[in-house]
Each structure stands twice: as structure tokens, then as C-alpha cells.
Amino acid sequence: MPKISVDKLEPGMKLAKPVLAKSGMIMLGEGTELSAAWIERIQDMEITSVFIEGPTIQAVPKEEALAALQERFAKVEDKPYMNLIKKVVEKHIEGLYE
Amino acid sequence: MSKIDPKILRHKVENINTLPTVPGTLKRLTTIIEKPRITLVEISSFISNDPALTTKVLKMVNSAIYGFPGRIASVSHATMLLGLNVIKGLLLGVSVFDLMQKTMNGLYEHSLACAIASRVIAQKKGLKEPEEVSVAGLLHDIGKVILTLEFQAEYETAMSEAKNKGISIYDAEKEIFNATHANVGGWLAEKWRFPRNLVEVIEYHHRPALSKNASLETAIVHMSDLLVRARGFGFAGENLVPEVNPATFELLALTEADIRDVLNEMESSMEAVGDT
Numbered sequence: 001m002p003k004i005s006v007d008k009l010e011p012g013m014k015l016a017k018p019v020l021a022k023s024g025m026i027m028l029g030e031g032t033e034l035s036a037a038w039i040e041r042i043q044d045m046e047i048t049s050v051f052i053e054g055p056t057i058q059a060v061p062k063e064e065a066l067a068a069l070q071e072r073f074a075k076v077e078d079k080p081y082m083n084l085i086k087k088v089v090e091k092h093i094e095g096l097y098e
Numbered sequence: 099m100s101k102i103d104p105k106i107l108r109h110k111v112e113n114i115n116t117l118p119t120v121p122g123t124l125k126r127l128t129t130i131i132e133k134p135r136i137t138l139v140e141i142s143s144f145i146s147n148d149p150a151l152t153t154k155v156l157k158m159v160n161s162a163i164y165g166f167p168g169r170i171a172s173v174s175h176a177t178m179l180l181g182l183n184v185i186k187g188l189l190l191g192v193s194v195f196d197l198m199q200k201t202m203n204g205l206y207e208h209s210l211a212c213a214i215a216s217r218v219i220a221q222k223k224g225l226k227e228p229e230e231v232s233v234a235g236l237l238h239d240i241g242k243v244i245l246t247l248e249f250q251a252e253y254e255t256a257m258s259e260a261k262n263k264g265i266s267i268y269d270a271e272k273e274i275f276n277a278t279h280a281n282v283g284g285w286l287a288e289k290w291r292f293p294r295n296l297v298e299v300i301e302y303h304h305r306p307a308l309s310k311n312a313s314l315e316t317a318i319v320h321m322s323d324l325l326v327r328a329r330g331f332g333f334a335g336e337n338l339v340p341e342v343n344p345a346t347f348e349l350l351a352l353t354e355a356d357i358r359d360v361l362n363e364m365e366s367s368m369e370a371v372g373d374t
């Protein structure tokens with residue numbers, strides 16, 4: 001779910017997260033398909049970006065993220081339950097890139 | 099490097115309101131929450147009189163961290179729904195936000211992710227007050243804020259010791275302070291009149307077996323802290339995953355699917371709060 005700057009919005013994009021007013025109240029719900037009119041309204045609000053449906057672009061390349069994971073676990077891998085936890089987290093991180 | 103006398107440390111922590119490094123906004127807030135018989139109405143009007151604080155609190159309660167995204171319109175609604183202890187904890191959480199970013203970049207992200215994971219696990223385990231566990235997750239490392247604020251040079255030494263020796267920041271703190279952020283957090287939570295179970299979660303989140311009155315809540319935050327570090331959100335002093343307390347892991351009895359759910363919720367909620 002990528003975050004898109006409000007001036008890059010295009011009609012047809014779908015909100016992956018609700019658009020909230022300053023008070024935190026929902027202005028537009030999750031899943032709303034944006035029309036040109038909605039986009040204009042959003043641009044008039046005091047927000048800079050919104051979440052759009054679709055895969056998120058991860059900040060770090062996959063290999064780097066997995067290498068960092070190995071390092072974080074290096075000292076505890078053979079401790080009880082730690083290998084189980086590591087496997088689940090590893091799968092989770094791999095899933096972020098699919 | 100000379101060690102710090104833990105008695106002096108404790109004295110400083112307990113007189114936090116006289117420390118010049120502590121900003122005025124936090125002093126005013128802690129003066130309010132320390133009152134022995136503070137009521138929800140008093141706390142509610144304290145928040146409402148401060149527009150910036152009101153915005154921060156509403157943003158926080160409406161975020162994915164608490165289970166009510168986008169549904170709470172007013173401070174009085176929030177206080178009624180969440181209760182005194184959660185509101186007190188939340189107020190502290192939003193007030194130390196800037197301090198956390200300043201003294202240890204990434205600690206706020208670590209704490210937020212831990213709050214989210216704590217709520218999800220608490221809900222899975224059927225706890226009656228998942229928001230209270232979530233606030234405990236938000237504040238679990240609050241001792242680090244005071245240590246980095248008041249003993250900046252010493253804490254930097256602790257961090258480089260941790261890095262060079264490959265030990266946890268918790269163990270490095272022990273070497274330099276003869277005490278840890280968990281002790282400091284526990285003293286603070288007591289001073290701020292948080293309930294016993296919240297004090298225990300903060301004090302024992304690295305040694306969950308010691309908690310007598312809140313073993314399940316402490317287990318949840320212990321596990322959440324570990325999962326946040328495993329996933330690599332934020333920074334809490336060094337980049338190591340601590341080993342899980344085996345008895346705690348067995349007490350929680352999370353399945354692989356449960357852990358996957360926690361990670362997924364953490365992922366999407368952290369993305370959503372990323373722009374604040």
C-alpha cells in the first residue's frame with residue numbers, strides 16, 4: 001500500500017486507508033474510488049499524502065533486509081523457540097516484497 | 099568510566115520535576131497526573147484547555163494503535179471510553195514523543211510498534227482491557243527517555259559498549275548505571291501513580307518471570323518488544339533480538355499464525371501512522 005503525494009493522485013485510484021480530518025474523524029473511507037472531485041477536496045485539506053491500494057515499495061532492498069535479520073538473530077538463534085520466531089519473521093519480511 | 103550511584107539515580111528520577119533538562123510541558127503534565135485523587139473530568143479539562151495536546155490525543159486515539167480508528171470526536175468521549183489509566187499513559191506517550199525522537203532516534207517508532215503488538219496479543223488472549231496493555235507497550239521503555247535526557251554522555255557510552263561488545267543495551271546499562279531503564283521506568287510509573295500491574299509491566303518487561311500481579315500483561319509486552327525488534331522497526335539502543343523467556347513463550351502459547359497476525363497488524367498500522 002504505497003503513500004502518494006496528494007498532487008500525484010489520479011481518478012480511479014482506491015484509498016487503502018481512510019482520509020482523516022485534523023480531529024481524526026473519517027472524511028473518506030477505506031476503499032473509496034477517487035473521482036476528480038474527491039481529489040480536489042483532498043488537495044484542499046491540510047494533508048500532504050494518502051495511502052493508495054497496491055503493493056508498497058520497501059525502503060530497503062530484500063537482500064539487505066534479510067541480511068539485517070540474520071544479524072539481529074545471530075546471537076540467539078539456538079535459544080529455545082528463537083528459531084521458530086525467526087522463521088515466521090523471515091517469511092513475513094519476504095512477503096513484503098511479493 | 100566511573101559508575102553512577104544508583105541511589106543518586108533514583109533520587110534524580112524521583113525528583114524529575116526539578117531537573118532542568120525536563121521540558122515545562124512534561125512537568126505540568128506530570129504534576130497533574132501525580133495528584134492522588136485526580137478525576138476523569140479534571141484530566142479531560144486539562145487536555146481540552148491545550149489545543150495542541152487535544153489534537154495529539156485525538157490523533158493517537160483515532161489511530162490504528164487503539165482499536166477505534168476514526169471514531170472518537172472529542173476529548174470527553176475519549177476519556178470516557180478509555181478510562182483514567184489509559185488516558186494518563188497516553189498523555190505521557192504523546193508528551194514524550196519529541197523527547198524520544200531527540201534523545202534516541204527511533205525509540206518512538208519502537209514504542210508505537212510495541213503498543214500495536216501488545217494490543218493485538220492482548221485481544222488474542224482475551225484480556226478485558228487491551229488498551230491498558232497497549233499503553234504499557236507504549237511506555238515500556240520510558241526509562242530510556244529519562245536516562246538519555248539526564249545522563250547523555252553516560253548513555254552514549256552504554257550504547258557504544260553494547261555495539262562494541264555485542265551485548266544488549268539492558269546489560270550495558272547495568273554496567274554503567276548499576277540499574278536499567280526498566281528500574282527507572284518502574285520508579286517513574288510508581289511516582290506517577292500508575293496501577294500496580296502497569297508498574298510491573300514496565301519494571302519486568304525484560305524479566306517477565308518476576309511479575310507477580312501482572313504476569314500475562316508483562317509476558318505480552320516482553321513478547322511484543324521482541325517481535326518489534328525481530329521485524330526491525332525503530333531503534334531501542336542496539337540492533338539485537340533478545341532471547342525469549344521460554345516460560346513466557348509457553349504461557350502465551352502463541353501459534354505461528356498468531357505471530358503472523360501480529361506482524362501483519364504491526365505492518366499496516368505502522369504504515370498508517372508513518373506520516374504523523
Ligand SMILES: [Fe+2]
Pocket residue numbers: 238239279280303304323
Ligand atoms: Fe526495554
Ligand SMILES: [Fe+2]
Pocket residue numbers: 208212238239323334
Ligand atoms: Fe523495548
